[in-house]
Amino acid sequence: MAENLAERAAKLRELINDYRYNYHVLNKSIMSEAAADSLKHELTQIEEAHPELITPDSPTQRVAGEPLPQFKKIQHSGRMLSLNDVFSEDEFYAWVKRIAKMAGRDDFEFFMDVKMDGLACALVYQDGVLAQGITRGDGFVGEDVTANIRTIESVPLRLRKAKGYENFLTGRTEIRGEIVMYKKDFEKLNQEREKQALPRFANPRNLAAGTIRQLDPKLVAARPLQFHAYDLLRQDGSETPTNEFIYQAIRELGLVANLVAKIAKRPQDVIKFAKTWEEKRKSLPFNTDGLVVKVNDRQLQARLGVVGKAPRGAVAFKYPAEQATTKVKDIFVSIGRTGSATPVAMLEPVLVAGSTVQMATLHNEGEVQRKDIRIGDTVIVQKAGDVIPEVVEPLVKLRDGSEKKFVMPTHCPDCNTRLVKAKETEAVWRCPNNACPSRSWKQIEHFASKAALDIDGLGEKNVIALIKAGLIKDPADIYKVTKEDLLKLDRFADISANKLVQAIQAKKYPLLERFIYGLGIRHVGTQTAIDLATHFKTLRQVSNSTIDELSEVEGIGEVVAEAIVEWFAEPQNKKLLEKFKKFGVEPEPAKEIKGPLSGKNLVVTGSLDSMSREAAGERIRALGGTFQSSVGKETDYLVVGANVGASKLAKAKKLGTKQIDEEEFLKLVDPALTADK
Ligand code: IVH
Numbered sequence: 038m039a040e041n042l043a044e045r046a047a048k049l050r051e052l053i054n055d056y057r058y059n060y061h062v063l064n065k066s067i068m069s070e071a072a073a074d075s076l077k078h079e080l081t082q083i084e085e086a087h088p089e090l091i092t093p094d095s096p097t098q099r100v101a102g103e104p105l106p107q108f109k110k111i112q113h114s115g116r117m118l119s120l121n122d123v124f125s126e127d128e129f130y131a132w133v134k135r136i137a138k139m140a141g142r143d144d145f146e147f148f149m150d151v152k153m154d155g156l157a158c159a160l161v162y163q164d165g166v167l168a169q170g171i172t173r174g175d176g177f178v179g180e181d182v183t184a185n186i187r188t189i190e191s192v193p194l195r196l197r198k199a200k201g202y203e204n205f206l207t208g209r210t211e212i213r214g215e216i217v218m219y220k221k222d223f224e225k226l227n228q229e230r231e232k233q234a235l236p237r238f239a240n241p242r243n244l245a246a247g248t249i250r251q252l253d254p255k256l257v258a259a260r261p262l263q264f265h266a267y268d269l270l271r272q273d274g275s276e277t278p279t280n281e282f283i284y285q286a287i288r289e290l291g292l293v294a295n296l297v298a299k300i301a302k303r304p305q306d307v308i309k310f311a312k313t314w315e316e317k318r319k320s321l322p323f324n325t326d327g328l329v330v331k332v333n334d335r336q337l338q339a340r341l342g343v344v345g346k347a348p349r350g351a352v353a354f355k356y357p358a359e360q361a362t363t364k365v366k367d368i369f370v371s372i373g374r375t376g377s378a379t380p381v382a383m384l385e386p387v388l389v390a391g392s393t394v395q396m397a398t399l400h401n402e403g404e405v406q407r408k409d410i411r412i413g414d415t416v417i418v419q420k421a422g423d424v425i426p427e428v429v430e431p432l433v434k435l436r437d438g439s440e441k442k443f444v445m446p447t448h449c450p451d452c453n454t455r456l457v458k459a460k461e462t463e464a465v466w467r468c469p470n471n472a473c474p475s476r477s478w479k480q481i482e483h484f485a486s487k488a489a490l491d492i493d494g495l496g497e498k499n500v501i502a503l504i505k506a507g508l509i510k511d512p513a514d515i516y517k518v519t520k521e522d523l524l525k526l527d528r529f530a531d532i533s534a535n536k537l538v539q540a541i542q543a544k545k546y547p548l549l550e551r552f553i554y555g556l557g558i559r560h561v562g563t564q565t566a567i568d569l570a571t572h573f574k575t576l577r578q579v580s581n582s583t584i585d586e587l588s589e590v591e592g593i594g595e596v597v598a599e600a601i602v603e604w605f606a607e608p609q610n611k612k613l614l615e616k617f618k619k620f621g622v623e624p625e626p627a628k629e630i631k632g633p634l635s636g637k638n639l640v641v642t643g644s645l646d647s648m649s650r651e652a653a654g655e656r657i658r659a660l661g662g663t664f665q666s667s668v669g670k671e672t673d674y675l676v677v678g679a680n681v682g683a684s685k686l687a688k689a690k691k692l693g694t695k696q697i698d699e700e701e702f703l704k705l706v707d708p709a710l711t712a713d714k
Contacts, residue, residue, distance in 0.1 A: 044086065044437075047093075049077075053186070053433060054096055058538055067389035068417055068432075069419075069431070071359065072360045072362055075358070076432075081097050084097060088156065100571050109254065111179055114161075115270065117159065118348055122354075126308055132305060133304045135349075136332065145331060145337060147301040147307050147331065148265060148301075149299060150295050150326055153217050153323050154217070154241070154326050155246075157173040157214070159211055162196055165195055167183075171179060172250070177395065182348075184254045185249050186272075187263050188258035189216070190683060192264045192292070199290060202286055205269075205271070205286065208243045209271070209272065212268070212270075216263070217324075218245040218323070219240060219241070226260065261291070268283065279333045279334055280333050280335065287592075300333060303538070310328070324374035326355060329353055329354075337677065341453070360417055361394075362415055363384045363394075364385045365412055367382075369450070372473060374482075376467040378446075378465070379400065380402060381397070382428050383395065383584075396426070396545060402464070402586055403464045407528070411431065411440035411441055411442050411443065412441040413440035414431040436440050456468055477511060482497050489551055489552075490544045491542055492515075492544050494540055504527070506526055512555065513613055513616035518711055545620075548575075551566070552576065554566035560596060566653075567653075569590065569593075576624050582601075630658070631661055632659070632661030632662070636661070636669050638665050639657050639672070640664075641676045642675060660706060672689070676699065677697070
């Protein structure tokens with residue numbers, strides 16, 4: 038046993054060291070920080086239980102980090118520090134208590150920002166002119182990447198003259214911040230790579246880090262990077278009294294500082310802010326993994342000093358890790374709503390982002406082969422937002438030879454029909470049997486789900502019970518279910534049976550867009566369903582449309598158009614629609630909404646403070662307007678939010694589109710405000 042553990046510990050060490058070297062020295066990330074932490078945790082546990090296994094070179098015993106050799110090395114004016122992490126309210130309050138004790142008071146303010154997932158960089162402005170851009174390096178010495186930094190549009194080559202901030206234009210002003218790549222730019226680059234059959238880039242952080250260290254600045258210019266500042270340093274500290282002032286100065290001088298950043302008067306307000314942004318941060322243009330909380334008063338911050346590599350007066354308030362490592366117990370195939378046969382990994386339960394994960398999707402057979410995921414492997418699992426957990430990669434170096442390769446079955450595990458691929462090039466195997474039991478329950482569950490028909494009480498368990506009892510086979514069947522039918526099942530009593538039947542009957546005339554979405558056509562999500570309903574007005578028109586007609590709809594491309602035509606051509610689906618009709622189900626044709634925005638086309642670009650883009654779209658539609666995804670000749674208003682690229686605005690300017698800011702937009706869409714006029 039102990040021998041096995043020693044071996045495991047040695048392998049863990051090797052892998053963690055690999056990770057550290059790649060991360061700190063080569064600026065390449067072979068796995069996420071969270072995954073590495075998870076491995077380190079396992080190693081620490083082994084070492085705690087068996088101290089005799091600790092070696093002096095164990096990653097638990099030291100830290101590393103050296104700059105790359107090929108750029109000129111530059112000494113930082115003051116060390117670029119890291120932050121200590123806190124992971125919970127308790128840890129946060131403990132930090133507050135510690136610094137309050139040191140400060141001898143507890144009436145200080147905090148300044149909070151989201152913690153961006155990019156790489157730190159220092160910009161040196163000499164007499165207002167950009168002189169140097171330096172990477173963090175090991176904190177003391179970084180690399181001179183000035184030529185590359187100059188290609189980043191959001192970095193001014195000369196600081197703006199601004200009233201009250203003139204002093205920053207003389208002498209040395211150092212601005213520190215994070216270089217990030219926006220999620221949407223990252224996605225776009227990856228889509229282009231896929232078209233060229235090149236492997237995808239792993240994540241925006243790696244790509245940003247890799248890009249800024251390119252020796253050819255032209256390549257850097259072709260990959261959109263952003264710089265978001267969070268600090269400003271002057272020789273004389275009295276010029277920068279608070280962090281709030283610094284953020285204001287940064288903006289006045291012409292750089293980007295996050296608008297979400299703000300003051301908190303009390304620790305409770307920090308907690309509130311953290312809760313607010315836990316979900317909302319996902320709509321920010323860049324990736325984040327927590328908050329940065331600092332004492333607002335810079336003098337106090339300086340007085341609190343530094344321990345190790347981190348200042349006492351600031352912490353990173355981390356959100357629960359969305360990655361962890363665990364073992365694959367088995368791999369089986371699950372049949373989805375559209376018949377897709379997806380390999381799924383059964384995992385040893387592990388806590389990811391606050392909930393236990395036992396299963397993770399492996400997407401398709403090709404993905405399992407490409408990543409070479411085997412039964413028995415230790416793997417990295419990831420949960421991003423609400424999506425199903427997925428296996429990122431196996432940790433090959435932890436293999437002991439007992440792992441087994443996965444073989445894709447040739448037949449459906451549920452109905453034993455032979456699995457097929459529509460085209461040889463397709464990645465996904467499908468069960469072609471429309472009546473396959475696992476297909477139908479997922480289809481019906483989807484039809485009844487919140488975003489579709491929203492039928493109360495018709496969740497997974499009831500759907501399965503109704504199928505098992507032979508009461509329903511497809512989504513149309515639910516409308517013929519009676520109270521008497523339900524009462525024959527154990528799970529229903531008088532009231533619950535009544536309730537479900539009523540809930541179903543209440544949805545006999547659903548909104549067309551919800552009905553279309555509920556049909557579960559491949560590639561047709563809620564937005565496409567809305568676009569279809571608005572454009573074609575009736576289900577009949579949608580079902581009769583050709584690929585050309587569909588492609589005319591804003592936001593519908595060829596693949597989606599093909600999937601729609603295919604769906605309506607399928608005899609089984611034609612029968613389903615007839616059945617709906619027979620049971621008296623009639624989707625309500627999309628009505629022209631008459632409202633203050635009738636006939637107006639709006640595009641929203643950048644992020645809004647007051648609502649998400651989706652909410653803005655809903656608002657526009659509710660008032661009769663059309664929410665477009667990109668600016669065209671017919672666009673009436675371009676709503677310009679925060680962090681907008683110059684090219685978007687240039688296009689709108691060329692077309693003469695009227696640009697409005699968030700405040701003006703709110704006046705347009707807030708009936709209360711319009712009523713005042
Ligand atoms: S303030 C002492 N604000 O996080 C450093 N840092 O773990 C205080 N980071 O190296 C920096 N977003 O690169 C600050 N809004 C933000 C940040 C931020 C990301 C990075 C920064 C720093 C690391 C510290």
